[in-house]
Amino acid sequence: MRMASPFREIFKTMNFLKLALLNLRRHFVRTLIGAAGITFGVVAMLCVVTILQGAVRMFERILSSDSEMIVFEKNVSDLFFSNVPLDAIDKIGEHPGIQEIEPALFGIVSSPENPVVTCFGIRADSSRLSKATWLEGSSEKFTNDGKLVVLGKRAANFMEAGIGSIIDVGHKKFEVTGIIETENGFEDGGVFMPLALCQDYFHKEGVASVATIKVTDKKEIAAVKDYIEETYPNLVALENEEFSQSYSQFRILKTTSWLVGGIAFLLGGLSVANTMTLSVFGRIREIAILRVCGFSRGQVARLIFGESILVSLFGVTIGTLISFAVLHLLKALPALQGYIDTRLEPNLILAVIAMSFITGIGGALYPALYAMKIKPADALRFE
């Protein structure tokens, strides 16, 4: 009895899947080894990409700080080397399309006992302070001409500091007037200084690293950008997204993450290819039997591809679960606390699933072609 076409195709596919699963179960160790390659590839890719892109996101948030645009010096490779004159920032702030402009000076101080400390030179009315959760103290004593600093929660922890503590930041000592908690790991591990104090400390008098701009209306962005670039040819004004895509450091980080992840995935793909090739070489007689039982060359190829894709999907499932665990473990490590953003982006997971699918097909190409060429009579005669 023949069934109607769509149902017949579904049954055929289900039976094929069952047979593919059966074959994988029969060669469990081989299946595990193949899947392990993909698993390591997935873990490497998800962890590397998530960590590096998380770092990029954190940097983006530090730089953009609740704004729509960022202004910095033209042709600098790193924003730590950017110098935007304060008088230019104040002048730009008078543009009618700008609601708010905030200068920020960034500096990094290393310390033999503590992790790297990022210093933020900001004005007293900065949204970085007003939007943060104040755990201790308040913004009252953080004044533009003051000498008191505010610590991020994590910085306070590793410096073992509280209100009134005197902390060592590089070669100088500062008194703490407040402790804040932010969502950003780098800010949470940072020291917030009045802008003038920070300029003095880093010998950057009269300048900031960047200025972040909140516009009155998003339609004003183009006009503001044109105004800044025409008035100050040494400065660049970019929308946050534009900046994120063009900033060379971010591009390097993103490219590196995809490259490292891609190579790891490629190695996983080779593992699948190796497993499937060995699997086919070890099953020549079996494939000949399938052919004698009526399997076409195409059906044999479908079976090999099916097995390979199942191995890859098994690997990607286990790899994703392990990645979740590894990322959460890394997040919990005291040495890395706050520096790692462990959110696994759905798009990244989808990309990894798609890559595992492609890897599964790629890895099965040669074995499937080999299996298709097996001549049943010869194989049964000589194997």
Added chain:
Amino acid sequence: MNATQSPIQVQNLTKSFDSGKIEVLRGVDLTVPQGKIYSVCGPSGCGKSTLLHIIAGIESADSGSVLVEGQSLNSERKRLAALRHTIGFVFQLHNLIPDLTMEENCLIPSIAAGMNHGEAMERFHCLAKKTGLEHRTKNRIQDLSGGERQRTAICRALMNSPTIVVADEPTGSLDEKTSWAIFALLGDLVVSNGVTMIMATHDLELANNSDGVIHMRDGKIA
């Protein structure tokens, strides 16, 4: 016998190996009537297995023609269709997949033919009962005896309800008692299903119990 009514018709079949150096079949002609069991006898190397492989569509001939149920097996597509729907093949060494169960082995042809699972299971249980293996369906092949393995191979060959069974020394690896039991089983299944069978055998006594005997020598019908 009217040749046009014969499900198996072979004409002037030739086959050689090693670029023509080894001639295995040298102009074989034969017909097998509908619903009959024919045995092909002859010494080792006379071309019995090659002839059966070509009739079953497992191998292609160099020249000559094979008509199975009136269809020429001159292309891979036709040979495949014959293997799926018309012909069931039984090997001497059963050629089952050892670490699959008896049931899983038997269901393979139904997957190739795209039969739905329920229909295939119904057919399988019917055959398992007929072959006396209904209590061994979940056993792996490696756990079955030689006779049970050969009965499984017969069961697999009959899964897609073929009209022709080609058996290459189906009793060759079995003891005498089991050989007769397998031959009887094949006979019963062939008769009850109206199937035509061509079987290679060394056993003349067994061959003489079939409906016709074809003797081969040096790649020809003797």
